[in-house]
Amino acid sequence: KAWIQRTGAIGIMAKAGRYGGTYAHRDIAYHFGMWISPRFQLLLVKEYQRLKADEQKQLSWSAKRELSKINYRIHTDAIKVNLIPAEVTREQAAMKYADEADVLNIAMFGMTAKQWREQNPDKKGNIRDYASINELICLSNMENLNAVFINDGMAQSERLIKLNQIAIQQMKILEDTGGRNLLK
Incomplete structure (x- = not known):
C-alpha cells in the first residue's frame, strides 16, 4: 500500500x-x-487471436448482409415501378413484394420463406439470416439481375428458371475458390 x-x-x-x-x-x-507464466501468455494470445478472427467473420458476414439489403432496394423499386399497379392496397402490394422475394428464395435455396420457417421453427429471423457469405453474394447478384429482368418485362416463370441457372453457376464458382478467401 x-x-x-x-x-x-x-x-x-x-x-x-x-x-x-x-x-x-x-x-x-x-x-x-x-x-x-509463458504458458499463460501463450493461452492469452491464442484466445485473443481466436476472438478477433470470430469478430472478423461476423463483421464480414454483416457487411455482406447489408450489401444484400441495399441491392434488395434496387429489386423492390423495379417491382414497384413495373409490377404493382397504383390501384392496389398496401396488403396486395406487400404480397407482391413477398412473392418476388420468394422467386429469389426458390431460385437460391429451393424453398419459399414460409417453407423455411415451417422447417426451422426454432430459428429466429429469416432464411437469408442463415445464408453463407457466398449465398449472400449470389443473392445480391440475383437481386440486381431480377430487377433488370423485371424492367425488361420478362415473365416470372422465365425469371425463376433463369435465376436458378445463374444461382447454380455462381455458387459453383464461389464455392470452387480452392479454399481462398476472396472477400474479407
Missing part, C-alpha cells in the same frame, strides 16, 4: 482487512500473469 502511495500507481489498489487484497486493472493483471 505504501508503494502504491509513493509511486502514485494507477490501476493498482490495496485493501486491508477482511476481503482485502491487492487488486489491479485487468491489463496490469494480464501482464503480470504473462511475466509469471
